Amino acid sequence: MEYMISTATRTERTAPQQLTLLSDSSTTKELHESNAPAQFRLSKSTRQRGLAHVAEIRQQLAAAQARRDAALDRPLRAQDAQAA
Secondary structure, X not given: OOOOOOOOOHHHHOOOOOOOOOOOHHHOOOOOOOOOXXXXXXXXXXXXXXXXXXXXXHHHHHHHHHHHHXXXXXXXXXXXXXXX
16 A cells, blocks of 8 residues: 655645735835744844845836836837838
8 A cells, every 4th residue: 555655844835925015115214123023034234235225126117117118109210110
């Protein structure tokens, strides 16, 4: 008789969770004490660096979106219209 051996742990059986930022730091400069479980808490300096990276990424995304919007608003030149 064959038996299936389950090697899954409890954490492997739970569904994955998407992590998100809990607050928008652009409205306040002060970091509040985290109420996250201890295993997920980061030091204040790490949190500040992370939020700075997030702000930089948001700026880059906004600039890229502005470039895309500007490209869509630009009328086609005569040679571009012929190619289409």
